[in-house]
Amino acid sequence: MxxxxxxxxxxxxxxxxxxxxxxxxxxxxxxxxxxxxxxxxxxxxxxxxxxxxxxxxxxxxxxxxxxxxxxxxxxxxxxxxxxxxxxxxxxxxxxxxxxxxxxxxxxxxxxxxxxxxxxxxxxxxxxxxxxxxxxxxxxxxxxxxxxxxxxxxxxxxxxxxxxxxxxxxxxxxxxxxxxxxxxxxxxxxxxxxxxxxxxxxxxxxxxxxxxxxxxxxxRYSQRPLSSKSGIIRFLKKPGSFVIKNEPIARIYNSFGRLQETLLALDDGFVLGHTDASLSFPGFPVMAFGLLP
Ligand SMILES: [Zn+2]
Missing domain, CATH: 3.40.630.10 (Zn peptidases)
Structure with missing residues (x-):
């Protein structure tokens, strides 16, 4: 065109x-x-x-x-x-x-x-x-x-x-x-x-x-990465702001026991999160635009 x-x-x-x-x-x-x-x-x-x-x-x-x-x-x-x-x-x-x-x-x-x-x-x-x-x-x-x-x-x-x-x-x-x-x-x-x-x-x-x-x-960032396998429950929606150390997602095992809570590494806002609620060690969970 x-x-x-x-x-x-x-x-x-x-x-x-x-x-x-x-x-x-x-x-x-x-x-x-x-x-x-x-x-x-x-x-x-x-x-x-x-x-x-x-x-x-x-x-x-x-x-x-x-x-x-x-x-x-x-x-x-x-x-x-x-x-x-x-x-x-x-x-x-x-x-x-x-x-x-x-x-x-x-x-x-x-x-x-x-x-x-x-x-x-x-x-x-x-x-x-x-x-x-x-x-x-x-x-x-x-x-x-x-x-x-x-x-x-x-x-x-x-x-x-x-x-x-x-x-x-x-x-x-x-x-x-x-x-x-x-x-x-x-x-x-x-x-x-x-x-x-x-x-x-x-x-x-x-x-x-x-x-x-x-x-x-x-600044673009996909960190923190998950360090556990399990089911991801997202605590933040795309477009929302996060502040450093705020919980952004939790990972549970198949019996509902909490494996990990992921915390924001910096102030910024959520660009998006993964398509599936499936986590493995080293997987990205959310993408952020970090504030300068
Ligand atoms: Zn593309």
Missing amino acids: SMVADQPGPIVWLTACIHGDEVGGTVTIHELFKRLRKRLLRGSVYSFPLANPFGFENISRNISVSREDLNRAFPGNPAGSLAERLAYQIFNHIEKSSPDLIIDLHNDWRKSVPYAVLDTPAKLSVSEYEHLNFCAHSSRLPVVLETDTIKGTLSYSMLQSGISALTLELGESYVVNEKNVQLGTDAIWHILAAMDMVEDTEPTTEADYLIATKGKDL
Whole structure:
């Protein structure tokens, strides 16, 4: 899908469903293009709305036939595995358009709130990274700095090539959540407005956690990890605040005996919790955006 304005301007790419079960981003792109009709003032918006059809058809995060994670295969290899060849096609097609920004849309755990993720700046100059950070905050979603380097993602690989890229995690996978589609469409619209490509609009909804995290660079964390096997009972909901040492979850054995109480390691807010109430030693239980 593409939309080109009469006036020249920035080139923005949107990608979605690189993980085949993350369908919310695809619908967000559909909605954005509907809204862009006759309203794109300058520049171009291009998209790959469904980048992993193999995974999509099988309701699978990975490429179903090879079981590879497409978002660990970038920048790809024309003579490599299936995932690497597909990644190569996507990466090169985007890169040769000399884009100003890539927004890669993902969906997270079933119980999660939308947020923006910024990888390490890699090959960007200080001013380019500041502009990317400005774009991320313009989304009006909480902005989380990735603390680990995850190689092979589209955004990381683009940043390695000196191209600005950010990831939006738009709530749960598997099903289309209309509220999150609205939030995601608004978020991209605000970014395009910050780049003077469209006229800005006021946000339609603004939850408490969006107001409280405005302008702050949060740090991503999945700690504490569980250290016991058992059944998890969550004490905090996505979008809620936690303070250091506050209980966030309890793990019980099959007879109902408490095995472990997990405590927040820092002040922050809950981005999401695991899809299943099943715990093993070393398993993540919740993800947090920690306050600076
Ligand atoms: Zn994903």
